[in-house]
Amino acid sequence: MPTGHRHVVLAAVLACGGAIACSSSKSSTPPPDTAAPKQAAPVMKPVVSVKELMRFTIDPLADNIFDAVTWDISKKGTIETKPRNEEDWEKVKIGAVTLAEAIYLLKVPRPFAPAGDVNNSTGPNPPELSPTQIQAKLDKDPVLWDAKIEALRNAAKEIMDIADRKDVNALFEGSADLDNACEACHLEYWYPGDRAAVDDDARQRARFDPAAKRKRN
Amino acid sequence: MGLLLAVALLSAHHSLASEFDVDQPVKLTGRVTRIEWVNPHAWFYIDVTDAHGRATAWSLQMGSPNSLVRRGWTKNSVRIGDVVTVEGSRAKDGSHAANIRSVVLPSGLRLLTGPVEGKTS
Numbered sequence: 001m002p003t004g005h006r007h008v009v010l011a012a013v014l015a016c017g018g019a020i021a022c023s024s025s026k027s028s029t030p031p032p033d034t035a036a037p038k039q040a041a042p043v044m045k046p047v048v049s050v051k052e053l054m055r056f057t058i059d060p061l062a063d064n065i066f067d068a069v070t071w072d073i074s075k076k077g078t079i080e081t082k083p084r085n086e087e088d089w090e091k092v093k094i095g096a097v098t099l100a101e102a103i104y105l106l107k108v109p110r111p112f113a114p115a116g117d118v119n120n121s122t123g124p125n126p127p128e129l130s131p132t133q134i135q136a137k138l139d140k141d142p143v144l145w146d147a148k149i150e151a152l153r154n155a156a157k158e159i160m161d162i163a164d165r166k167d168v169n170a171l172f173e174g175s176a177d178l179d180n181a182c183e184a185c186h187l188e189y190w191y192p193g194d195r196a197a198v199d200d201d202a203r204q205r206a207r208f209d210p211a212a213k214r215k216r217n
Numbered sequence: 218m219g220l221l222l223a224v225a226l227l228s229a230h231h232s233l234a235s236e237f238d239v240d241q242p243v244k245l246t247g248r249v250t251r252i253e254w255v256n257p258h259a260w261f262y263i264d265v266t267d268a269h270g271r272a273t274a275w276s277l278q279m280g281s282p283n284s285l286v287r288r289g290w291t292k293n294s295v296r297i298g299d300v301v302t303v304e305g306s307r308a309k310d311g312s313h314a315a316n317i318r319s320v321v322l323p324s325g326l327r328l329l330t331g332p333v334e335g336k337t338s
Contacts, residue, residue, distance in 0.1 A: 070255040075297050126236035172256070176283035179257035194233045214288050 024190065046110035049131075051117065053110070057102055064095025065159055070173040071078075082168045089163050092171065096159035099178075103152050106145075127191050132188050148185040155181040231308075237278075237316040241307040245275055245315070249299045254282045254292055261295060263303070276314040277303055279330035288329050299323050305330075 048056065072079040076206070083089045112131035113119060121130035129137070138145045155178040162170045187195050247263030258281045264272040279285060295301060306318030321327045 040270040066256040070253065071292060071298060073252040073254075073292070074250065125234075173283055176281045179281050182257070191234060 043133065044108040046105070046108050049111045049113050049117075050106065051113045051119075053102075053105060057105075058099065061095045061098050061102065062182070064091050065099075065171070065175050065178060068092050069168060083166070083171070089166055093160060093163040096156045096163055100153050100156035100160065103149055103156065106149050125193070127193050129190065129192065138188055144188070148188060150179075151184065152178070152181040233316060236308060237306040238309045238312075239306045241309075242304065243307045243315050244302065244304045246300065246302040247275060249295055249297055249301060250274070252292075252295055252297070256283075257281050258282075259285055263301065273313055277305070278314070278316045285328075285330065290328055294322065294328060295320065 046053075068081070068083055068091070070081040072081070083092055112134045118130045119128040120126060121128050121133070156172070158177060159171070159174045162174050221303045233298055243267050245263065247265035249261060249263050251262040253260045258266055259282045261277050261279070263275050263277065300323060302321040303315070303317045304319050305315040308314040308316075317330050319329050
């Protein structure tokens with residue numbers, strides 16, 4: 001570094017140090033930013049329903065991750081799909097980053113379905129809850145709703161880290177974690193009727209899996 | 218048609234009860250033609266031959282690949298050409314597709330295929 005430049009840097013460091021010292025000596029004075037007028041929280045207005053947000057944003061982005069590692073086996077041989085270059089990994093990262101951020105849009109109050117859409121919630125033993133039923137569940141326990149959102153966000157952040165490490169095996173396993181986060185929320189709010197099938201499956205598994213049976217007992 | 222249904226279901230989450238009818242159990246024996254290890258659901262396809270020698274292609278949905286691995290599956294558990302017997306629930310739209318609960322391999326070993334226990338947590 002040229003000597004003249006070094007002096008300029010030294011002067012700047014001293015000036016900063018002085019400023020810090022002055023600032024500390026006036027500790028009783030509130031920091032300037034808290035003295036500034038408080039800004040109102042931004043008003044977030046949704047454009048689409050939860051159902052549309054899922055269809056047009058969350059689900060396609062998740063496919064950037066789900067479709068990144070696959071094996072398609074037939075008599076013609078095995079077609080292995082996996083990220084092979086920077087562009088492929090960037091697509092995974094785009095999916096993960098956007099999911100991690102976009103899932104917070106579920107914290108913005110919005111209808112669960114477009115007007116007039118009641119989901120598959122009519123008839124005997126309907127498989128899905130209506131938007132009104134889902135809203136009632138959310139209103140009853142908003143903390144649980146936030147927890148489901150955080151679970152998916154954490155799964156997406158896990159994928160972000162995996163994309164940085166470019167670890168194909170971890171990506172395949174992380175995709176399953178992402179699926180579990182999606183499915184846990186769907187089972188709670190969208191199609192809780194499937195929970196019986198999941199529980200029945202666990203019982204069936206215990207019949208054939210000695211380890212699961214021991215755990216159950 | 219079965220393949221088309223499978224492709225449609227591959228890209229999205231759906232209620233099991235929306236797509237498959239637990240009141241329409243199926244038990245099928247057929248020869249494996251294709252296996253897809255992909256999240257969120259693994260699939261495989263079999264040709265089921267009737268008494269007249271006519272083959273019908275069935276698409277069979279399973280749990281996620283990781284859930285299968287936890288149940289003892291590997292990518293080589295089912296091989297192309299294997300004759301297997303599956304049990305599950307048929308698609309509500311009447312197509313030749315099913316969500317399957319178990320597969321009996323040529324060795325007689327029975328493997329489970331359903332959703333993961335932890336998903337309800």
